[in-house]
Amino acid sequence: METASTPTHCPYCALQCGMNVSPTPGGGVEVTERPDFPVNRGALCGKGRTAPVLLSSAVRLTSPLVRSGDELVPASWEEALDRIAAGLASARTAYGPDACGVFGGGGLTNEKAYALGKFARVVLGTSQIDYNGRFCMSSAAAAGTKAFGLDRGLPFPLEDIPRTGCVILVGSNLAETMPPSLRFFGELRDNGGTLIVVDPRRTKTAEQADLHLAPRPGTDLALALGLLHLVVAEGRTDEEYIGRRTAGWEEARAAAMAHWPEYVERITGVPVPQLREAVRLFCEPEAAMVLTARGPEQQSKGTDTVGAWINLCLATGRAGRPLSGYGCLTGQGNGQGGREHGQKADQLPGYRKLTDPAARRHVAGVWGVDPDSLPGPGRSAYELLDALGTDIRALLLMGSNPVVSAPRAAHVEERLRSLDFLAVADVVLSETAALADVVLPVTQWAEETGTTTSLEGRVLLRRQAVTPPDGVRSDLEVLHGLAARLGVEKGFPTDPEEVFGELRRASAGGPADYSGITYRRLAEENGVFWPCPEPADGTMAAADSMAAVGSAGSADSAGSADPADPVARPGAPDCPATAHPAEPIAHPGTPRLFLDRFATEDGRARFVAVTHRAAAEEPDDEYPLLLTTGRVVSQYQSGAQTRRVPELNAAAPGPFVELHPRLAARLGAAEGDPVAVVSRRGRAVAPARITTGIRPDTVFMPFHWPGEGRANTLTNPALDPTSRMPEFKACAVRVEAVRP
Incomplete structure (x- = not known):
């Protein structure tokens, strides 16, 4: 058994929180805090804390x-x-x-x-x-590539969020999906900034917001267009920025003007005064951001929906500027790097x-x-x-x-x-x-060495901390x-x-260029942001190599660290590169994209003209409600790993159906009663959970469980024509009480 603590990263979501894996006196391992990593500063959610349970031979496979x-x-x-x-x-x-x-x-x-x-x-x-x-953020990737010429989940580090003026968070319940990240939004509000949350449910994240917009599932596109309409009508566009740094505005503006506030209210259910308040909060500060997640992306029009939110950023001059921009909150642990390399x-x-x-x-x-x-x-x-x-x-x-x-x-x-x-x-x-x-x-996370790329585009080194069991390769x-x-x-x-x-050689010169990143650098820095090309002649090659994506920024996003810890030393802000004797000066990486130009041929971002269209499957007499799906804090994705952890199962033992009290009353269902949710594809049964935090026309199910309560038995595989993302977030259903 190893005796030293090993710095590494969590095996779950795309935050890739830093942690130490340490041996215990009984011969096992435990996770301990690693406060030097800037994303979580030592904080971990329950999934990260209990990750060592999966290392047990009693839980995992050990033989073919x-x-x-x-x-x-x-x-x-x-x-x-x-x-x-x-x-x-x-x-x-x-x-x-x-x-x-x-x-x-x-x-x-x-x-x-x-x-x-x-x-x-x-x-x-x-x-x-x-x-x-493909089920995670392909729509955001497609929209980002169309608009900016490059897809990286966040074109800026998370540390920029507390310093902006307003964030619109669309379709993300970070309090349950990425709990350690919520502190950035708390710091935003502490600094005088505002948080707008767009979600059909009043989630734990929405409860933290200054303004919560609750649209019908599948109508986020209309909502974004309605906000852009008001930006134009109220004279809040940044015409100088639009003329200097974008293309395609006239067509996008014309499309947005067809979505007047009262029309958008009828589609989305969001009252006009809330639309106007959202525009005011977003446009008044000097800097602002829009962050999207699975809510607007997992739709049959997800690419257009994300494109409409990007248009809102471009029209107000909120992209490619310090402390402003559009970003996507990648979900899976290596969702970003996983699609970059083949x-x-x-x-x-x-x-x-x-x-x-x-x-x-x-x-x-x-x-x-x-x-x-x-x-x-x-x-x-x-x-x-x-x-x-x-x-x-x-x-x-x-x-x-x-x-x-x-x-x-x-x-x-x-x-x-x-x-x-x-x-x-x-x-x-x-x-x-x-x-x-x-x-x-x-082998799994703590049993092997390898790299992942976080939602920030930060390439990280996961280190082997324990020896895998016999029989595992x-x-x-x-x-x-x-x-x-x-x-x-x-x-x-x-x-x-x-x-x-x-991989470095294969990526060299590509949009996601890792050629200047080495294991040695990753062991000495708190990650390196791509693109990071390898200098050809020993000089700092940022000017030429970053022309397509803007300023390389500084590496001070690595945060503070113990200078005695060689694993976490971030490098001084004024000299961010890692250099060794007789080696070329390394490229510093690119924490902030697009500050000088976008990654398009002419350096301009592209507006994309989009118009609202209905979900692939709308409610009718037979299926009068909308189902939306998501996650809970104590389970992860399909639950294959977290459902094997007793502590997590005790907190979230099984599926449920979230219902508004008025809908529950019509069904005659009480809290905990089994109810059946039926779509054109099948039937799922789970206990009712009754709450005023959901729209009366909407039901919610988490998707972590197999069997009778499997939410994805119901969901619609209708695909976005560009991203080929399925429409997980909106399908027509009915709910039936299950009688003994």
Whole structure:
């Protein structure tokens, strides 16, 4: 057992809170505070504090499992890998490369995500790869790329939030999804700033707001357009900024002017006086921000919805300026890095487009293959899952649990069962892993070293703190073993630092350039913000390399630290680079994007003209209500890990249906009574939770549980035409009392 405390990061959300993993006298490990990390300053939520529970061999998988009849039985690693290689090879031989699918996860490290994308395209030759991050923030990514030419969740560090004048937080319940981040918003209000929360529920986050806007689910687009209409009508636009730094304003303004306040009130249910107050609070201070999360993004018009909120920022001069801007609150632990390096259907490492010939040549050169051998873009996540058992006959799945997390989950479960062959690599026996032909037990956060990229775009080093149990291997070892069995002996190293070195070369020159980031730097600094190109001649190369994204800013966002701690030393603000004798001066990284220009060809941000349209499925006589879904503080995503932690289960033991008292009275349902929520896709049953904090026309369910209370049995897989994001946040349902 290791005896020293190891500084690392939480395995859960995209805050990637700093923590120390320390041995306990009884031979176990515990999490202790790490106050030097600026994002959480030592604070941890219950999930982070209890993360060591998952390291126990009594909780996690420790042996490969193979299917024997209706059961999964222990097997050797050689047998398990042989079976997977045979299953993938059989499908490829019989039906072609695209009969093999690969499905990844937003919790995989950058190294794993990179290797998985390379494995799919080089070893299998398949285009059919995507990941569950498609369900997380793909709409914000698409909208940000359209507007700014670059997608990074937050183009500024979280530490800027308390110093701005107003934040509009759209569709995020940070108090339950990212509790340590809520202090930034508390500090904002302490400093005299204001917080506006947009959410159909009066959540714990909304309770902290100066103004809470509660629109009907699926109407955030109309709300944003209505606010922009008022900005124009009240003469609050920043015409000098619009003329100097943007393009496309005339068309966007015309579209917004069709959404007058009374019309928007009828659509959203938000009263006109609240709309006017929101505009006043947002426009009066010198600086302001809009932050979006899953609420506006998980819609069949999510890209347009986020685009409308970006338009509000651009029209008021609130983007690409200090303490102002638009940002997206990434959800999964490595949701940002997970899509930057190749496990997304249409992207290559460095956030390069798979359809770009120059990008294909560059990455193929790093990989040592012919650019023409790389397949083109494949299906998005839900489309890939929907094709299982028909076009896709064999699937390799790493770090995801779509039986619980995917929309129209009963159908997805059926598709998984119809496969000729399914292999799952995971830490625990999830509901999806239980369906597999082969299950591989893989290492997790504290048992391995690797990098993640936080919601700020801060690349971080997670360090191995404990030795994994016997019988467990890393995902990199899995891909190495499978590649060798499928005829590719080289190119899949098992050392994460070696993989990261290749990732650096593959990303060099791309939008998400990591080439100037090394494990050595990450061990000495509190993360490095990308883009961070490698200087070619030993000089500070910021002027040329950052021309597309603006000023590099300073590295003082690393925060204060104990100077005696070599792991956390942030570097002085006036000299942010890390330098070593006889080495070139390192690029400082880019905590703040777009201060000089946007990442478009002409440096101007783009307005996108959008208009409101209804959700894919609106209420009717048969299904008169709207369902929206979300999370609770003591569970995480599909719950595959957190449902195995007794303390978390005691706090959140199962699903529930949140109802307004008027709706409950019509049903004759009391607190705790079982009720059924029914959509066109299925039926879920859970106890009623009655509260005035939800709209009377809306019901809410958390999505962490399988079985009878599985919320995603109900949700609509209608896809955004650009991002291919499913519409988790709005579908038509009815609620029925369940009688004995």
